[in-house]
Amino acid sequence: MNTTYGVLNNSSLIIDTDKLRENVRTILRSLPAGTKLIPVVKDDAYGMGMVGVARTLSAFPEIGCLAVANVSEGVTLRREGIRQDILIMGSTLPFQYAPAVECDLTVTVSRLGMVPELAEVCKAQSKPLNVQIKLETGMHRIGVEPGKELAALIGELKAAQEWVHVTGAFSHFAWPGNAEVCEAQYKKLLAGAEQLKAAGIPVPMCHISASESSELFPQYALDAVRIGRRRYMDHPKKPLGNIQEVVSWRSYLTNVKQRRAGDSLAYFGKYVLDKDTVVATVGVGYGVPVSVGVFVGVGAGVGTFAVGITMPLSPEFASFAYATRISSALLYKRYTICPLVLHQKFSTVPSTPA
DSSP: OOOOOOOOOSEEEEEEHHHHHHHHHHHHHHSOTTOEEEEBOHHHHHHTOHHHHHHHHHTOTTOOEEEESSHHHHHHHHHTTOOSEEEEOSOOOGGGHHHHHHTTOEEEEOSTTHHHHHHHHHHHHTOOEEEEEEBOSSOOSSOBOTTHHHHHHHHHHHHTTTTEEEEEEEOOOSSTTOHHHHHHHHHHHHHHHHHHHHTTOOOSOEEOOOHHHHHHOGGGOTTEEEESGGGTOOOSSSOOSOOOOOEEEEEOEEEEEEEOTTOEESGGGOEEOSSOEEEEEESOBTTBOEEEEEEBTTTBSHHHHOOSEEEEOOHHHHHHHHHHTOOHHHHHHTOOOOOEEEOSOOSSOOSSOO
């Protein structure tokens, strides 16, 4: 049986790794001297394929740390041979402590009581663990409040310093496009970092800025910036003009047909044509798997993935894609996309991809 058919999916996301590399170079050049780039590859690298993207990024000697949301993602990257530091930005649960220690992940400490729990696991494995402190500055999700709560955490850190090593402190802008909010959070982060240092807890790395804030407010770069969306596309509303679109979404027209006024399209009759219309059905939606293709350059692999209608990530579409985390899982399981309505007439139905 011949099983070497290549990609058989009706729809594909195409990631151009040459453009991805160039975007990374652009971002690195834009950072102040001494500021590191921490690529965020959580949520399957925002639907673009975590392992493939991580391998591309880890080839940069300037990148010494990747960030993910949870331990399962960090363990996956270790299994795939990623050797950079891996920061777990989200909450690590007690049953995840042992694999985090075993896989040399950097865990975020975001609540009181967590440090002594981690220390016990480290003792059991005879292996210390790196952690970063999440400081609550205004996001109000997870994190330790500077002041009295942070003072209590400092006591826990000192008691566990043989096993739990602090490599940084960070926070998260709640409104990265709002100058006043960002400034207030920035100052609160610095106050928390100073409280740690004054108590004898080193803070080798301090960071708060991510994609949008790095574009709009570069003064908050500090020791590192965390970049996710910006690797793939420019700012959707205030583009700087120096980032290329890395991703395109391609599919086939599976049917083109004349429909009459009053016909409803797809489920539940929610879209009704108000006039005679040529309707094209695109091969993407519920039950239609999407392949995620990572290729190197236009010359290598694009033929494999040239599967029809190409829809570049315009600012409007890109912000929709980013907000809803368009990924193979999302499109396969959760969303039905209404057939594309074309108001021009076809003389013939295309027999090959456009």
